[in-house]
Amino acid sequence: MTPPNTARRRETSRRAILTAAFDLLQEVEYAKLSIEGIAARAGVGKQTIYRWWPSKGAVVLDAFLMLSEGAEGEPIRLPDTGDLAADLTEVLRATVVELTDARYEQPMRALATEIAHDPELAATYAQRLDGPLREAKRQRLRSAQLAGQLADDLDLDVAVDLIWGPLFQRWLHRGGPLTTDYTDRLVATALDGLRPRR
Amino acid sequence: MTPPNTARRRETSRRAILTAAFDLLQEVEYAKLSIEGIAARAGVGKQTIYRWWPSKGAVVLDAFLMLSEGAEGEPIRLPDTGDLAADLTEVLRATVVELTDARYEQPMRALATEIAHDPELAATYAQRLDGPLREAKRQRLRSAQLAGQLADDLDLDVAVDLIWGPLFQRWLHRGGPLTTDYTDRLVATALDGLRPRR
Structure with a gap:
């Protein structure tokens, strides 16, 4: 047993x-973040980091997990006022604030791009960080589905992707401004679809 | 005048x-791709590369532009049989084939992640590579809108994001399998929306 x-x-x-890695990502670009730099900032030997993490991407992922630990094991929940459009609009507006927050933006971009190149890290991310969040999104949609507000045969995974995928892509690729006008239209268009409603 | x-x-x-950069990306991961390596493979001095491109991301973007030059200035067009769902389904299936093609996947991931970290490269990408493609997508949707198949007040940019954003995110983050079942559901759900159709 460990004493x-x-x-x-x-x-x-x-x-x-983990704090050192997160802080450094606000000062240097991800390509220049080094295990040596993290070790120096944290006041530990770099061997300690190499022993505990397989890559700097894994350190960044764990830094995000530490940040989300605040909730003390409580499952994440999306607001549920009964008005799905209003709730999703609120959530997407809050997501934009987070994605463009100077403290988080560079670390989130670093994590997003590491996942793109590292299938193992992507699997850990999907399971530990994105998994609980995706489950909360699915639950909110399921609640609306039970209330007859969403189609009975809706694939909830496709539905989650439709609402959040476009926002993620626009953010990551800087494809256009992340305005509330955009997020509100996105929610409305996903709910109503592209075809005319008669 | 240049002779x-x-x-x-x-x-x-x-x-x-450009060919050397593209080929090397199938052999080494992007982080290990170097200007020296590209120069050696291409048989040129590395100063030549430094003189013509500001970053290795810019070289990769130009490599993709060279590949898309084949069409000899003709604008890109999406199929238009009059059946929008069928046309989009075909296009998304073809996109998955491209995204998972061993020749293109690593270079495309490299480009996608460089754009995420480099606003200037993102602007060039948006203008020169993604711009013409996005215009073709918008045109196909506009044609359906004129035929009364899409809502009159539809925001075509939001519509393009709804169809292609989820696919891009699933591919980049390996969020799930890129099956034809997925792409077909994606098209159907975007067209019909999440709410029940009565």
């Missing part, structure tokens, strides 16, 4: 490393 | 560099 003091010291080092 | 022979030699070097 309690050792476990506590390890946890302190782990948090220092 | 014709010099111009011809330049064009030969330019094509050799």
